[in-house]
Amino acid sequence: MLKIYNSLAREKQNFVPITPGSVRMYVCGMTVYDYCHLGHARVLVVFDMVQRWLRASGLEVNYVRNITDIDDKIIKRAFDNKESIGELTERFIRCMDEDAAALGVEKPDHEPRATAYIPQMLELIRRLEANGLAYQTAAGDMNFSVRKFPGYGKLSGKSVDDLRAGERVDVDGTKDDPLDFVLWKHAKPGEPFWPSPWGNGRPGWHIECSAMGSDLLGKHFDIHGGGQDLQFPHHENEIAQSEGAHRCRFVNYWMHNGFVRVDDEKMSKSLGNFFTIREILKKYDPEVLRFFILRAHYRSPLNYSEGHLDDARQALSRLYTALKAVPAEVAPIDWNQSPALRFRQAMDDDFNTPEACAVLFELAGEVNRNQSPVLAGQLRALAGLLGLLTRDPQVFLQATPRNEGEISAADIEALIGQRVAAKQRKDYSAADRIRNELATAGVILEDGAKGTGWRRA
RNA sequence: GGCGCGAUAGCAAAGCGGUUAUGCACCGGAUUGCAAAUCCGUGUAGGUGGGUUCGACUCCCGCUCGCGCCUCCA
Numbered sequence: 001m002l003k004i005y006n007s008l009a010r011e012k013q014n015f016v017p018i019t020p021g022s023v024r025m026y027v028c029g030m031t032v033y034d035y036c037h038l039g040h041a042r043v044l045v046v047f048d049m050v051q052r053w054l055r056a057s058g059l060e061v062n063y064v065r066n067i068t069d070i071d072d073k074i075i076k077r078a079f080d081n082k083e084s085i086g087e088l089t090e091r092f093i094r095c096m097d098e099d100a101a102a103l104g105v106e107k108p109d110h111e112p113r114a115t116a117y118i119p120q121m122l123e124l125i126r127r128l129e130a131n132g133l134a135y136q137t138a139a140g141d142m143n144f145s146v147r148k149f150p151g152y153g154k155l156s157g158k159s160v161d162d163l164r165a166g167e168r169v170d171v172d173g174t175k176d177d178p179l180d181f182v183l184w185k186h187a188k189p190g191e192p193f194w195p196s197p198w199g200n201g202r203p204g205w206h207i208e209c210s211a212m213g214s215d216l217l218g219k220h221f222d223i224h225g226g227g228q229d230l231q232f233p234h235h236e237n238e239i240a241q242s243e244g245a246h247r248c249r250f251v252n253y254w255m256h257n258g259f260v261r262v263d264d265e266k267m268s269k270s271l272g273n274f275f276t277i278r279e280i281l282k283k284y285d286p287e288v289l290r291f292f293i294l295r296a297h298y299r300s301p302l303n304y305s306e307g308h309l310d311d312a313r314q315a316l317s318r319l320y321t322a323l324k325a326v327p328a329e330v331a332p333i334d335w336n337q338s339p340a341l342r343f344r345q346a347m348d349d350d351f352n353t354p355e356a357c358a359v360l361f362e363l364a365g366e367v368n369r370n371q372s373p374v375l376a377g378q379l380r381a382l383a384g385l386l387g388l389l390t391r392d393p394q395v396f397l398q399a400t401p402r403n404e405g406e407i408s409a410a411d412i413e414a415l416i417g418q419r420v421a422a423k424q425r426k427d428y429s430a431a432d433r434i435r436n437e438l439a440t441a442g443v444i445l446e447d448g449a450k451g452t453g454w455r456r457a
Numbered sequence: 458g459g460c461g462c463g464a465u466a467g468c469a470a471a472g473c474g475g476u477u478a479u480g481c482a483c484c485g486g487a488u489u490g491c492a493a494a495u496c497c498g499u500g501u502a503g504g505u506g507g508g509u510u511c512g513a514c515u516c517c518c519g520c521u522c523g524c525g526c527c528u529c530c531a
Contacts, residue, residue, distance in 0.1 A: 029531085036531090037531085044531090046531095157460055161459095227531030228525075228531080229526080232527070234530090258525095261524085264523075264524075267531095268530055296471095297471075308469065311469060311481045312480090316480095318494095322495090324494095325494080346472090354471050354472095357470095357471095358480080361480060362479075439492095444493055445492075446493045447489075447492075
């Protein structure tokens with residue numbers, strides 16, 4: 001039985017889908033005005049893993065990950081860059097697709113864009129107005145009346161009276177209450193806008209997810225995920241809007257992944273301490289990054305440093321080394337056998353990927369000891385469920401993501417040829433000199449029964 | 458001020474009321490021309506003070522420290 005930690009209940013709960021055998025899941029994706037950073041990588045990889053495990057568990061999954069392609073930051077960035085909003089967002093959507101693909105993230109079933117859902121947003125706002133939860137300000141904005149929605153704060157554990165709106169940011173004087181948030185912003189001169197019953201304007205921050213979620217998955221669906229920083233106010237407001245408009249429960253299970261940190265501080269755009277995915281991929285294999293993310297539990301903080309990535313790379317090499325030594329027999333996973341059983345237990349326990357990885361390493365040890373193609377096959381198949389160990393071991397071990405200036409495979413092979421000749425005439429000092437030369441260039445030689453192999457350190 | 462989370466061996470990171478987590482690094486041995494890889498062996502880790510218990514890293518309470526949210530953020 002799959003258990004999921006539900007942020008709404010603050011505890012692990014048995015997962016029971018609304019419709020037996022199928023799952024509807026929505027994850028807050030990117031706002032596309034810049035390159036994806038490591039925090040985005042974590043959401044991408046974590047929910048890709050969740051989606052894969054749900055499917056592996058035999059459930060039919062409808063996975064939606066949205067793209068927010070209209071908001072204040074996008075407008076500002078396009079203006080600063082002197083390009084159109086469309087050009088800007090298209091460009092960064094392409095980059096996001098590239099980054100996600102590199103990390104082995106499968107395409108969601110739907111990737112709706114906010115700008116394609118304006119009518120649905122307007123309909124939601126209309127309902128909220130009809131239900132007495134929305135009002136128009138003197139300035140022309142449509143706002144949500146937080147205090148008129150009972151239960152506001154249930155996701156983030158906040159009580160309306162404890163929220164200190166305006167403590168850190170100036171209060172907008174046109175609101176009825178400082179806690180109210182905007183559903184529809186009236187257009188200022190020069191800003192993009194859509195016509196609406198409340199005048200020309202554009203969507204507020206939260207309404208797009210309520211609209212896309214309910215349009216694609218229904219008013220009530222199973223799982224909603226995203227980064228922990230979205231829990232408040234974004235997800236809290238999504239609940240208020242959706243339940244306020246539809247008058248029914250919005251989401252059963254809320255999942256939030258932990259932050260990526262740098263030097264024990266949250267990695268964020270405002271702190272400026274973020275690393276983009278493509279920046280990291282210049283030095284590290286994308287699978288190393290994926291493994292680095294998955295070897296920690298998704299709810300724990302994940303501290304980033306190159307040292308930790310190096311560590312992850314070594315660990316992943318051990319797995320690939322086992323597969324290199326023993327050809328994996330292609331076979332379905334035997335769920336009755338101990339490794340698979342333990343793997344499933346770990347994953348069913350709120351997606352405990354660190355424990356699942358431990359199973360992988362123990363399996364690798366077995367493979368090394370027994371040289372068993374069957375076990376190697378299980379290792380490969382189980383890891384595949386996490387989107388790991390999908391490549392040729394040789395290709396992984398000889399890959400050169402670190403920098404462009406590295407010695408080429410052809411040069412390495414040539415030197416190995418020379419060394420083999422030296423060894424044949426028992427000129428070991430010449431052989432060792434070549435090995436040391438290669439070692440300096442970051443190449444490790446492995447003399448074996450079948451000849452000399454190599455890999456990058 | 459309100460709410461919440463965490464503290465595990467050199468580093469990273471899990472489960473678990475009593476039995477080896479796991480990985481990296483380190484050390485000894487096997488293997489190797491020497492290595493690498495692999496295998497075998499070695500680690501009395503669980504912030505601190507109490508309590509519950511036959512027994513606690515694991516449950517309860519206090520304390521200390523760290524972090525997050527209450528503002529845009531994945």
